[in-house]
Amino acid sequence: MTAYRVYSKEEWTSAVKALESHYQVFVPVKDGDFHLFGLLSEGKRPDFDFQNTHLSPKSIVYPQSERMFEYSLDGEDPDAHMLKEAPKDFSPRAIVGIRPCDALAFQRVRVNFDTPRYRDPWWVSRFESTTFVGLGCNAPEATCFCTSVGGGPFSEAGLDVLLYDLGDRFLAKVLTSKGDGLLKKALGGMEADGTLVRQAESLALKVTEAMPAVVPVDGLKDKSVLELFEAPFWEDVAFGCINCGTCTYLCPTCWCFDIQDEVLGKSGDRIRNWDSCMFPLFTLHGSGHNPRGGKVARVRQRFMHKLKYYLDKYNEGVQCSGCGRCVRSCPANIDIRQVAELMNSL
Amino acid sequence: MLHYTEKIREIAGRLLKQGVVDVFIGYRKGSVPMMNNPLLIRDPGSTDLLYWDSNCALNLCNYLTGRKDRIGIVATGCVSRNIVTHIVENQISRSQLYVVGIPCTGMISHRAVIRAVGGREIIEFEEQGERFLVRGRDFEEIFEKNDFLQSNCAVCRYPNPVLYDEMLGERVPGYEGDDVYRDVEKVEQMSSEDRRGFFSRMISRCIRCYACRDACPLCYCPTCFVDESRPQWVGKSIDPVDTMTFHLLRAFHCAGRCTDCGACERACPMGIPVRQFTKKLNKDVQELFSWEAGLGLEQRPPLDVYRQDDYDGFIR
DSSP: OOOEEEEEHHHHHHHHHHHTTTSEEEEEEEETTEEEEEEGGGTOOOOOOOSOOSSOTHHHHSOSEEEEEEEEOOTTSTTTTOOEEOOOOOOOEEEEEEOHHHHHHHHHHHHHHBOSSOBOHHHHHHHHTEEEEEEOOSSOOTTOOGGGTTOOTTOOTTOSEEEEEOSSEEEEEEOSHHHHHHHHHSOOOEEOOHHHHHHHHHHHHHHHHTSOOOSOOTTTTTSOHHHHHTOTTHHHHHHTOOOOSHHHHHOSSOOOEEEEEEEETTEEEEEEEEOOTTSGGGGOOTTSOOTTOSHHHHHHHHHHIIIIIHHHHHOSSOSOOOOOHHHHHOTTOOOHHHHHHHHHTO | OTTHHHHHHHHHHHHHHTTSOSEEEEEEEEEETTEEEEEEEOOGGGGGGEEOSTTOOSOGGGGTTTOOSOEEEEEOHHHHHHHHHHHHTTSSOGGGEEEEEOOOOOOBOHHHHHHHTTTOOOOEEEEETTEEEEEOSSOEEEEEGGGGBOHHHHTOSOOSOSSOSEEOSOOOOOOOOSOTTHHHHHHHTSOHHHHHHHHHHHHTTOOOOOHHHHTOTTOOOSSOGGGOOSSOOSOOSOOHHHHHHHHHHHHHHTTTTOOOOOHHHHHOTTOOOTHHHHHHHHHHHHHHHOOOTTSOSSSOOGGGOOOTTOSOGGGO
C-alpha cells in the first residue's frame, strides 16, 4: 500500500532541515528576481512558493563545468602525462521541490548517459546518489506544456516522493524505497488519512484537466526525417535567433558537452563543459570546415534533435519535458511550441 | 508605440510591392507577454505579421550584417546609430537600405514589470498609449510606461533616428539631464578592491550563454575570440576568471562603438546588468575623444583611426 505522510508547512521546513545530516539538500530559493536551486547548507532559506526555478536543476547531477581528470606535465614526475581521475563528490544528495517536468527531464536524459553499451560513470553515479522529492504544480505557467509531451503537473515519473501543496500543509506520497528512506530521515509529520489523499487526488485531477495537451507532437514519429530536414519553414523560424545558448543551457533535457584541457604551469585538468548546438564551435572540424556553419542549420538541429532524432532513436517521446523555460527566456521569442506545430503539421 | 504598427505594415507593403526593397525587417508579435520576435518578410501579402510596441528591444541592426539584398528596416534612435556604425565599418552599404525611422519613446523593462507585480506570472500585456496594462490569473495592473523604461532608454539622448529614409512620426524629446552616467560614477568612486568585488558579484550568475554578445550588432566578427581554439584566448568553463575575461574583453571590443541600445542587457537570461561595463567605456570615450558612436557617417570611430598629428605621442 502506498504510504502518505502529511506535514504542516513549518514542520516540512524543519523536516527538510533534518535531512541535512544525511544529504546535500538542494531547495528552491528566492535569489533576486528568480527562484533557483540552492544548497541548504549554504544558509539558503527554502521557498516552496514558486512556479518553477529559472534554471533547471540539471546541474546538480550534471555540472556545467566538471573536472574529469588531472595530469602532470612535469618530466620529473614519474606519473607525468598520465590521466588521473579528479576527486569527485558522489555523496547522497536530495533535490527537494523539483517540479515533475524536471524529474521527467532526467529520465529523458538518462537514455543518453546510461545505456547498455555505455555508461557515463559520473552522470550515473550522481544520478543514483540523488533522491528526487517532487512538488506537484498547483499553478502551471501559461508557457508550460508538460501534458503535451508525456508528463503532467503531478506526474510521478522519475520521482521518489511527490509532494502535494494543500494550502497549509504538504502531503507526501512515497513512490520508491529511496523516497521512503528519505522521509524516514526527515523529522516530524504524521501518517495521512484517506480524506487528505482524496483531497490531493482531486487537486491533481483538477489541475491536470485544466491543462489539455495543446502542443501537437503525435504526428512526428511518422514524418520523414528528410522532409522535415528540408522543410520550408526553417529559415523563417531561425531568422530572429541570435544563436545564444539560453535555450540549451536553461533546458533540462539538453545534454551536449565539450571537453577541454586547461593547463597552468606544469599541471593540467581535463574539463567537461556544457556545450550548445547554437554555437558555431560546436561542430567546427579540425580542417576548418563547419557542417553546420550557419544559423538556420543550427536552429534546425536543435529542434530536429529534440522533436525527431531523439524520438526516432529511443522511441520514448520527444527530448523535451514541456517546462517552457526556453519559451519564457528566449531573447528573440523563438517558441518551441510553434515549431512543434509546424513540424507536426508538415 | 503600438500605433506605429499600421504605418509599418503600410510602408513595408509599399516598398515590397514597388520593388524598392527585397526584404523587410521588423518585428512580429511575440507568443509571450513583453517579448517580440524579429521578423523578415519578402511577400507584400504578409505585412500583417509586422508589429510594433514598446517591447521591441533587440537591436534589428544585428540582422543586417553581411546581407547582400536591398533591405527595408525599422529603426529607432539607437538602432539607426548602429546602422550608421555598420555602414562606417563596411558591414552594410547605405544604398542597400531603406530605413523606416521610429521616434522612440523607450522600451519597457520586462524584468522591472515582473518585479512590480511581485514575480507573479503575467499572462497578458496591453499597451495603451503612455500606459500599459498587465494581467495575471488573479490580478490586473495599469502602469505608466515612463516608470518602467529600460535603464538605457530612461537616459536616452537620441530617441530619434539619426539616419532614415522615412520617418513615422514627429520627433520626440530626448533625455536632457546631466546624470546619464550617474551609475558609472558610483562604480568609479569605489576602491579598486570594491570595484572588483562589485563586478565579480555582478557576473557571478553568468552562465556563459553569450546572449549579450549575440544580441549585440557590434559583435559580427567571423570568429569571436571566445570561439577561437588556436590559440585559445579564454577558458570555456564557468571559472570566475574566465567569465570575467569574457565580459571585459567583450566590453573593450565595443569601446567607442557602443550606442547603449541595451540589447545585451535585455537578452541576458540571468538579468545581469552587463551595460555597466560598456557604459563606463562609453563615458571614457566621450571624455577622451568627445565621441558618441553612430551619430554621423562622416567620421570614423576614434579607436580605428590613425592620424600623424595624433596628440598621443605613443601612437605617432
